[in-house]
Amino acid sequence: MKIRADVLRTYQSVHTWTGISAGLLLFIGFFAGALTMFGSEIDDWATPPHYQMNQIQPAQQDTLLELVFTQYPETLNNVTINYEPDSSPIYWYGQGSARGFSLDDTMWHGTLDEQGELVTALRHVNELSMLVDYLHRSAGIIGEVGHDQAGVYILGIAAFLYFIALISGLIFLLPSLVKSFFALRKEKGANRFWLDSHNLVGVASFPFHIIIAITVVVFSFHDLFYGGLSQVYGDKPLFGGEEQHPEIRYELSELPSLNEIHTKVAQYAPGFSVSSINFRGLTGAHPSASISIVNDKSLMRGPHTDFIFMNPYTLEIDTSSVTNGNGQQGVWGAVVTTFFGLHFGSYGGELGRWLYFIMGLGGAFLFYSGNLIWLEKRRKKQSTEQSKSSHFMANLTVGVCLGCAMGIAGAFAASKWIMLIDVNINIAYMWVYYALFFASILTAFGYGAARFSIIGLYGFAALCLMVPITSLLGLIPQMPLWTPSSTADYGVEIAAIGFAVASILAAKKVQQRVYEGAQNSIWYCPKYTSERTCKRLA
Amino acid sequence: MVNANKIEPHWWGKTLAGIFAGFFLSIGLVGIFAWLGPDGLTQQITEEQRLWKTQFNMWMITPIWLIILSFVYLFKSSRQAWAWLGGAACVSIAIVAALKEML
Numbered sequence: 225m226k227i228r229a230d231v232l233r234t235y236q237s238v239h240t241w242t243g244i245s246a247g248l249l250l251f252i253g254f255f256a257g258a259l260t261m262f263g264s265e266i267d268d269w270a271t272p273p274h275y276q277m278n279q280i281q282p283a284q285q286d287t288l289l290e291l292v293f294t295q296y297p298e299t300l301n302n303v304t305i306n307y308e309p310d311s312s313p314i315y316w317y318g319q320g321s322a323r324g325f326s327l328d329d330t331m332w333h334g335t336l337d338e339q340g341e342l343v344t345a346l347r348h349v350n351e352l353s354m355l356v357d358y359l360h361r362s363a364g365i366i367g368e369v370g371h372d373q374a375g376v377y378i379l380g381i382a383a384f385l386y387f388i389a390l391i392s393g394l395i396f397l398l399p400s401l402v403k404s405f406f407a408l409r410k411e412k413g414a415n416r417f418w419l420d421s422h423n424l425v426g427v428a429s430f431p432f433h434i435i436i437a438i439t440v441v442v443f444s445f446h447d448l449f450y451g452g453l454s455q456v457y458g459d460k461p462l463f464g465g466e467e468q469h470p471e472i473r474y475e476l477s478e479l480p481s482l483n484e485i486h487t488k489v490a491q492y493a494p495g496f497s498v499s500s501i502n503f504r505g506l507t508g509a510h511p512s513a514s515i516s517i518v519n520d521k522s523l524m525r526g527p528h529t530d531f532i533f534m535n536p537y538t539l540e541i542d543t544s545s546v547t548n549g550n551g552q553q554g555v556w557g558a559v560v561t562t563f564f565g566l567h568f569g570s571y572g573g574e575l576g577r578w579l580y581f582i583m584g585l586g587g588a589f590l591f592y593s594g595n596l597i598w599l600e601k602r603r604k605k606q607s608t609e610q611s612k613s614s615h616f617m618a619n620l621t622v623g624v625c626l627g628c629a630m631g632i633a634g635a636f637a638a639s640k641w642i643m644l645i646d647v648n649i650n651i652a653y654m655w656v657y658y659a660l661f662f663a664s665i666l667t668a669f670g671y672g673a674a675r676f677s678i679i680g681l682y683g684f685a686a687l688c689l690m691v692p693i694t695s696l697l698g699l700i701p702q703m704p705l706w707t708p709s710s711t712a713d714y715g716v717e718i719a720a721i722g723f724a725v726a727s728i729l730a731a732k733k734v735q736q737r738v739y740e741g742a743q744n745s746i747w748y749c750p751k752y753t754s755e756r757t758c759k760r761l762a
Numbered sequence: 763m764v765n766a767n768k769i770e771p772h773w774w775g776k777t778l779a780g781i782f783a784g785f786f787l788s789i790g791l792v793g794i795f796a797w798l799g800p801d802g803l804t805q806q807i808t809e810e811q812r813l814w815k816t817q818f819n820m821w822m823i824t825p826i827w828l829i830i831l832s833f834v835y836l837f838k839s840s841r842q843a844w845a846w847l848g849g850a851a852c853v854s855i856a857i858v859a860a861l862k863e864m865l
Binding site: 230231234235237238384387388391392437438441442445446449450452453455456457458460461462463464542543551552553554556557559560563 | 768769771785789790792793796797801803808809810811812813814815816817818819820821823824825828829831832833835836858862
């Protein structure tokens with residue numbers, strides 16, 4: 225394909241500047257985002273087996289619900305029944321809520337004992353996945369703006385740059401695309417190899433990245449857009465409308481049994497199974513039940529489930545995200561739901577999750593390799609002295625990327641140990657993460673990117689290996705650590721080993737380049753064993 | 763002659779045109795669609811249909827805006843970018859204002 229030279233030059237500059245300014249933020253977003261695909265598995269792994277209370281027979285749920293309503297009347301406002309085998313059958317927030325971000329949420333768990341008596345316990349919400357999700361959505365940027373974290377808006381802006389970088393990258397790649405798409409030219413030097421793999425990953429996952437960029441902008445700025453839209457709508461309402469809702473207050477005794485809700489769901493969305501039911505405001509003016517339903521064969525709107533909103537008394541369905549059900553979402557609802565589903569990767573079941581996991585890590589690789597290419601382009605090949613900005617960018621790239629990876633790995637490594645002491649585990653995770661993250665950046669600037677990349681990769685591998693080592697220690701009798709007990713648990717352990725192996729292999733490659741590669745590069749650094757120290761240290 | 767056709771960089775001018783004029787143009791275009799498109803604002807639709815249609819309208823703003831932003835650098839100069847995008851934004855907003863009045 226032929227494109228004018230000045231257009232190519234323009235978009236090459238656009239690509240460089242958008243990429244370099246958003247790359248590191250997006251790296252964190254994607255690395256953590258890939259892990260969020262297995263959020264519930266991660267929580268399952270991080271939670272001691274006795275932490276969730278025993279699940280009960282579905283038929284007993286009605287009795288349980290009734291007991292909870294009489295003994296804990298505050299649950300009439302908000303309570304959740306869960307049918308998943310690894311979950312407590314009923315729970316409600318003691319402090320905090322499912323919305324918003326707070327570190328000291330507590331949750332009541334309830335179940336029935338063998339005599340059919342209600343047993344409850346108040347516990348901290350241990351959500352390791354919450355840390356991962358927080359990093360995914362905010363890149364770990366501290367601070368709040370309005371009702372959201374500042375980081376969410378900053379990632380929203382990064383998503384603009386990311387979209388422009390995608391389009392510009394494609395434009396200036398087009399002329400050579402057909403020729404060199406599958407070429408991975410190792411023999412032409414590191415620069416060419418990074419460039420080829422950057423292009424390969426970028427083009428191969430292009431549609432995925434376009435979707436992610438669009439959805440992130442919407443997630444961050446929907447308030448602004450609805451504001452604009454309401455100007456356009458004039459006196460027409462955005463939501464709700466002319467239909468009158470008679471205000472009827474219902475008595476709790478009129479609440480239909482859970483079975484009737486199940487029947488209604490089965491009619492409305494055949495093929496789905498109920499995962500949980502959340503009742504709200506049962507004695508208020510607007511009682512509602514939001515029902516999470518699961519069907520691996522369908523594209524789902526939420527991260528893990530679809531939802532149905534209904535009136536718990538009349539079983540009238542307000543709306544749902546099930547577009548192949550019997551609702552009135554039409555093509556509009558289908559498009560909106562598809563956007564959500566394509567961001568969350570909540571379709572295609574287990575396979576879809578793994579694919580998104582890999583594409584997420586691929587995205588992280590894209591931004592990391594982009595920065596490396598930038599550095600290679602600015603390399604002065606005739607001089608051992610490299611520019612200050614190259615050193616700065618290299619230190620920052622390695623420091624931030626490895627810092628984020630080490631921070632998360634550190635939280636995983638520390639998780640089971642922190643459970644042994646009586647502290648708020650969610651706050652402890654934050655300390656572990658930020659301590660490792662900032663230590664990593666400081667060390668990167670202290671020792672220089674070349675030497676730190678070796679230290680960092682081995683450090684990351686060591687932290688990853690702590691995960692299975694901790695679990696092995698759990699095998700020692702009397703040890704209060706617990707061992708993995710489900711496929712999800714083993715999945716986390718194996719993934720940790722996989723990350724460790726990959727990182728050791730990478731460290732070996734990096735070592736070669738740093739100690740034996742071209743000397744006229746920021747990546748060159750002599751071994752400590754010689755008398756000379758690294759140029760950066762001098 | 764060659765120089766007359768060349769794209770000038772004008773990074774800031776074009777970027778700002780893409781952000782501001784581009785935003786209003788996307789809102790305007792979505793607005794026209796919201797009024798005149800299928801299941802539009804003048805039609806009788808159920809609450810549930812409106813819930814999804816409004817979300818759809820909101821979603822459409824972003825891709826339009828992003829595409830404008832991505833291609834704004836093809837304008838020869840920032841003046842041209844502002845003239846075309848700003849002009850189109852004004853026209854689309856004016857149409858929406860007229861639709862609000864008339865319908």
